[in-house]
Each structure stands twice: as structure tokens, then as C-alpha cells.
Amino acid sequence: GQQLNQSPQSMFIQEGEDVSMNCTSSSIFNTWLWYKQDPGEGPVLLIALYKAGELTSNGRLTAQFGITRKDSFLNISASIPSDVGIYFCAGRTNFGNEKLTFGTGTRLTIIP
Amino acid sequence: GAGVSQTPSNKVTEKGKYVELRCDPISGHTALYWYRQSLGQGPEFLIYFQGTGAADDSGLPNDRFFAVRPEGSVSTLKIQRTERGDSAVYLCASSSRPGQGNTGELFFGEGSRLTVL
Numbered sequence: 001g002q003q004l005n006q007s008p009q010s011m012f013i014q015e016g017e018d019v020s021m022n023c024t025s026s027s028i029f030n031t032w033l034w035y036k037q038d039p040g041e042g043p044v045l046l047i048a049l050y051k052a053g054e055l056t057s058n059g060r061l062t063a064q065f066g067i068t069r070k071d072s073f074l075n076i077s078a079s080i081p082s083d084v085g086i087y088f089c090a091g092r093t094n095f096g097n098e099k100l101t102f103g104t105g106t107r108l109t110i111i112p
Numbered sequence: 113g114a115g116v117s118q119t120p121s122n123k124v125t126e127k128g129k130y131v132e133l134r135c136d137p138i139s140g141h142t143a144l145y146w147y148r149q150s151l152g153q154g155p156e157f158l159i160y161f162q163g164t165g166a167a168d169d170s171g172l173p174n175d176r177f178f179a180v181r182p183e184g185s186v187s188t189l190k191i192q193r194t195e196r197g198d199s200a201v202y203l204c205a206s207s208s209r210p211g212q213g214n215t216g217e218l219f220f221g222e223g224s225r226l227t228v229l
Contacts, residue, residue, distance in 0.1 A: 003154050033217070042116070042203050042220030043155065088154050099145065099168055100218065102154030 004089055006103035014111050019076040021087060021106040029091030032065050032072040033100065037086045046087075047074070076108075084110050114138075116221035118204050124227045125194055133189040133224045137206030143167075144187050145218060146179055147203040155203050161187060194228045201225045 006023045013019060023032075031050055035043035047058050049065035049072060056063055062075045072089055089103040117136040125131055137144050143162050147155035157171040161181045172178075176194075181187040191198055202225075205218040 003156070006154075040222065042205070042222050044220070045217055048217055090154075099157040099160050099171070100155075101157070102147075105152075105154050 002101055004091060004101060004103035006087075006089055006106050008106060009104070010107040010109065012109045012111055013079055015079060015081060017079050019079055019083070019108060020073065022071060022073045023089030023091075023103045024071045025091055025101075026070070028069040029093060029101075030069065031092040032063070033090040033092070034061075034063050034072070034074045035088045035090060035102075037088060037105075039085075043088055079108075079110060081110055084108055116204055116206055116219055118202075118221040118224050120224055121222065122225045122227075124229065126229050127194060127196060129194050129228075131191045131194055131226060133191075133202050133204075133226070135187045135189070135204030135206075135221060137185065137187070137204070138208075138219055141206035141208050141219075142184070143207045143209070144181060145205040145207075146187070146189050147205065147220075149201045149203055149223070151200075158189070158202075191226075194226075196228050199226055199228045 004023050004025045033048050034046045036046055037043045047056055047063040052069050053067050054065040060077045064073045086105045086107050088105050090100040092100050119134045145160045146158040149155045159169040159179050160167050164181055164184045176192045178190045201223040203220055203223045205220045207218045
């Protein structure tokens with residue numbers, strides 16, 4: 001099935017550094033979501049975006065819904081060890097109960 | 113329960129066997145979704161129920177895969193004549209109907225890891 005393109009595929013950073021990752025699609029979405037997945041767990045929702053151009057924060061996380069509705073960005077400031085994991089973007093065509101299309105994931109590793 | 117519950121957490125089977133995976137959604141959630149996640153990939157949509165009916169089954173890869181939700185709560189994903197390529201983590205998610213202060217976002221279970229030998 002279709003998957004959205006995420007970059008980078010993996011990141012190796014030091015604790016305290018800021019992180020940026022993005023997600024692009026060939027088609028338009030009306031909702032963009034960012035999830036984090038830890039090993040052996042299901043994805044957990046971090047941030048949801050519902051309007052083109054919207055910039056939303058959740059603690060140290062900030063995400064933006066691209067103006068073209070074909071991309072989204074996630075930034076993490078001052079990374080801490082518990083930020084380690086895999087981050088997935090997801091898009092949805094319509095507001096409400098409907099399937100999500102996920103990205104390929106960005107694996108974040110913190111170097112001691 | 114408090115979250116989405118999936119059983120079994122791990123299932124090892126032989127090629128050609130029949131498998132059932134169960135999902136117990138968050139109480140009161142009307143929508144239920146099945147996704148499949150292969151190693152190193154994001155979750156891929158399989159099927160979505162609104163109540164008892166399958167609202168969208170476009171992600172089921174072939175007719176060996178089938179899912180039911182007879183009473184609008186618990187769902188079972190059924191895989192016939194399993195193949196090695198079916199090995200993956202099968203994730204279930206549920207959501208409430210948008211409105212009344214919620215946006216209908218998905219809450220995922222921990223998944224059922226299926227290994228076909």
C-alpha cells in the first residue's frame with residue numbers, strides 16, 4: 001500500500017540537540033498527524049494538525065501542516081533520552097473516522 | 113479496559129495454517145481499524161469498521177484475509193492458509209465518533225506479532 005516519504009530515515013544525535021524531520025506526500029491530505037512508536041508498543045499520537053499552515057506545539061514538540069497540504073514537519077527541541085524511538089507521520093483525506101496513511105518512519109537514536 | 117487490547121501478543125504458526133487475531137477496543141469507541149506493520153515499515157491499512165459493518169476493506173491484500181465485528185465491539189482478523197509473507201505485527205486501533213470535544217483520533221493497541229514458519 002501507499003506510504004508517505006519521511007526523512008531522514010534515521011538520526012543519531014546527542015542529548016540536548018534539536019531535531020527536525022519531515023514528511024511528504026504526492027497527494028493532498030486534510031489532516032496530518034505525528035505518532036511515536038517504542039519497541040513492542042503501538043504508535044502513540046503526539047500532535048494532530050487540521051488546517052493548512054497550522055503550527056501546533058505539545059511541550060518540546062512543534063509540528064506544522066504545510067501550505068500545499070502535501071507535507072508536514074516535526075521539530076523536537078532539547079532532546080532527552082526518552083525521545084528515542086520511531087516517529088511516524090500520517091495523513092488523512094477527510095476529517096473524522098477514516099483510514100490513515102502512514103509514513104516510512106524516522107528512527108531517532110541519542111548518542112551518550 | 114483502559115486501552116485497546118490485542119491477543120495473542122505473539123503467534124507462531126506453520127505455513128498453510130489458519131490464524132485468528134483478536135482486538136478489544138476502548139469501551140464506547142465506534143470505529144475499529146486493523147493495520148499491518150512489517151519490519152522497518154510504517155503501519156499499512158487493512159480494514160476499518162464503523163459499528164458492525166466494514167466501512168472500508170480496501171487494504172485487505174487478498175481473499176485469505178477476513179475480519180468481523182459482529183456486535184460492534186470486539187473484532188477478529190482471520191487469515192487462512194497463512195504464507196511466510198504474512199509475518200508482521202498486526203495492529204488494531206479504535207476511535208470515537210468526532211464531535212463533543214474529541215477529534216476522533218486513533219488509539220492503537222500493542223499489536224499481535226505473527227510469525228509464519
